[in-house]
Amino acid sequence: MSAKRTEELSLPMSQAESTAHPPPLTGVLVADFSRVLAGPYCTMLLADLGADVIKVESPQGDDTRRWVPPVSADGVATYFLAINRNKRSIALDLTDARDLAAARELARRADVLVENFKPGGLAKFGLDFESVAGANRGIVYASITGFGSAGGKNLPGYDLMVQAISGLMSLTGDPAGPPFRSGISVFDVITGLHAAIGILAALGQRAATGAGQHVEASLMTSALSAMVNQASAYVAGGVTPVRMGNSHPSLFPYEPLPTASGDLIITAGNDAQFRKLCRVLGGEHLADDARFARTDGRTAHRDQLRPLLTGLLAKRTAGEWFGELIQAGVPCGPVNTVAEGVAFAERLGLSPVVRAGQGDAAVATIRHPLTFSAAAPRYDLPPPRLDEHGDEIRAWLSQPAGDHAARSAWTPA
Numbered sequence: 001m002s003a004k005r006t007e008e009l010s011l012p013m014s015q016a017e018s019t020a021h022p023p024p025l026t027g028v029l030v031a032d033f034s035r036v037l038a039g040p041y042c043t044m045l046l047a048d049l050g051a052d053v054i055k056v057e058s059p060q061g062d063d064t065r066r067w068v069p070p071v072s073a074d075g076v077a078t079y080f081l082a083i084n085r086n087k088r089s090i091a092l093d094l095t096d097a098r099d100l101a102a103a104r105e106l107a108r109r110a111d112v113l114v115e116n117f118k119p120g121g122l123a124k125f126g127l128d129f130e131s132v133a134g135a136n137r138g139i140v141y142a143s144i145t146g147f148g149s150a151g152g153k154n155l156p157g158y159d160l161m162v163q164a165i166s167g168l169m170s171l172t173g174d175p176a177g178p179p180f181r182s183g184i185s186v187f188d189v190i191t192g193l194h195a196a197i198g199i200l201a202a203l204g205q206r207a208a209t210g211a212g213q214h215v216e217a218s219l220m221t222s223a224l225s226a227m228v229n230q231a232s233a234y235v236a237g238g239v240t241p242v243r244m245g246n247s248h249p250s251l252f253p254y255e256p257l258p259t260a261s262g263d264l265i266i267t268a269g270n271d272a273q274f275r276k277l278c279r280v281l282g283g284e285h286l287a288d289d290a291r292f293a294r295t296d297g298r299t300a301h302r303d304q305l306r307p308l309l310t311g312l313l314a315k316r317t318a319g320e321w322f323g324e325l326i327q328a329g330v331p332c333g334p335v336n337t338v339a340e341g342v343a344f345a346e347r348l349g350l351s352p353v354v355r356a357g358q359g360d361a362a363v364a365t366i367r368h369p370l371t372f373s374a375a376a377p378r379y380d381l382p383p384p385r386l387d388e389h390g391d392e393i394r395a396w397l398s399q400p401a402g403d404h405a406a407r408s409a410w411t412p413a
Helices: 002-009 038-048 097-109 129-135 159-166 186-209 219-226 228-235 271-281 284-288 295-300 302-313 318-328 338-347 390-398
Strands: 029-033 052-057 087-091 112-115 140-145 213-218 254-258 263-267 332-334 353-356 363-366
Touching: 029 038, 029 097, 038 052, 038 087, 038 112, 038 140, 038 186, 052 097, 087 390, 097 129, 097 390, 112 186, 129 140, 140 186, 159 186, 159 219, 186 213, 186 219, 213 219, 219 228, 254 302, 263 318, 271 284, 271 295, 271 302, 271 318, 284 302, 295 302, 318 332
Parallel strands: 029 052, 029 112, 052 087, 112 140, 140 213
Antiparallel strands: 254 263, 263 332, 353 363
């Protein structure tokens, strides 16, 4: 099933397919009806791993095409470029009969459908889970919402709203200042990851049962899960966490501390690491002080310990301490800019920047976060122009195809 599907779409050979094994999701067809961030991030991760992703856009295109600045050298919104490589674009107006028929046929042939419309928003087009599953028993249908499909179904799902409503902003910022949002749309990204996990789990179960299912991920539930120890403090301990700036509620030192030049993050998470820190700084006596010898004591007496550590750190720069402390086994790091963070990853040999596409059309993007011993992510296609592949996809959808439901037990390679 999947091999025929790939041939019909005439997909170019993956850069990873020259290795012993193709990417792990090769042959999985994903109908991507999502837009903005959480959904497109999810489907890009799947596309990197070999899935054939068809990005369905309105005639106006994904909103992030217009979210500028910044833009690339070609004038394209870098926001859009960040989350849409390895996809083909088709623009469909679901209020148009022919376009709607193409959308339904795509859903009938797909292994996975991802959407982030308001709950129930696709029912009027016959593209809701029940309608799609009626024609495609094997469909793994993933819905991404802001606040679920029950009581929160009418709430718009914007990351900033969720950061505020979930409680994250109450934890972010200086204790004496206002609450702050995260520097990225953190819950959109986490929800995209959760959706990808759910899709892969459902594909695995389909291999055993032959049937797909409806997977739902919401920003709100993802937010509560992602707040881990802070959410647990309340539900398990009855403690409502508060803003602590860069401090950690349960560990010290675990924050940026000033040096002779620049701040240095020090994360001495256990007693052995703290003793190593004190030895390098020339403050061995601190590790023997009864107030500071144990993790709970250091946390309780952080206000007394902090100035003692900063006094020792003032003898050298952040860069000088970094090298010496890392060599001694003390987790620490400079507070970098994004540019410096990319450069640091380069020095480590992580090769964080890859070019998606070929030749002059290639676009610089950040590497897929996973590596595999027997395969590799692919970077075949640059983020598409709006409807760039529309004619090709329409022609493919107009060709006769077998009954997908009869082939729904196919297992991803």
